[in-house]
Amino acid sequence: MPALSKIELEKFLPHGSAMCLLSSVEHWDGSSITCWTSTHREEKNPLRRHGMLEMLSGLEYAAQAMGIHVGLTQNISEHNVSVGYLGAIRDTQVYRPTFQEIVEDLTIEATLLLEQHLSFIYTFSIKAGKDVLLQGRASIFIQGPEAIS
Helix, strand or coil: CCCEEHHHHHCCCCCCHHHCCCCEEEEECCCEEEEEECHHHCCCCCCCECCECEHHHHHHHHHHHHHHHHHHHCCCCCCCCCEEEEEEEEEEEECCCECCCCCCCEEEEEEEEEEECCEEEEEEEEEECCEEEEEEEEEEEEECHHHCC
16 A cells, blocks of 8 residues: 555544654555654654653554554544554563664554454564564554444
């Protein structure tokens, strides 16, 4: 499928534009997504605390990739008021404590393992070049507009 820009990605996320951490989608299909970003180097990254961006902040990067994938494959757009929630996080491996010394752009990959009525389980990884920085498995849940009151 075609690459998507940051502006196109924002419609799949409930956050404001400053919180959209992904810069582009490089590839996606029915079972996976590959995203790119350099926002880990930005001083104004909204996840930075006391000048540091902890590696566990990468979970938000992965969650955004998964949420965008669900939006692309399930036809959830800015016209749909559905809300997504990050569920369980399992088998997480962290290979660096922070993003501080990572000068390369990040590649975020997520692969769908299971889908069951607005519930999704993915494996994910965040890489800088060939180095894996963070990987694991996570579930996300979408609350449909009929359930929002």
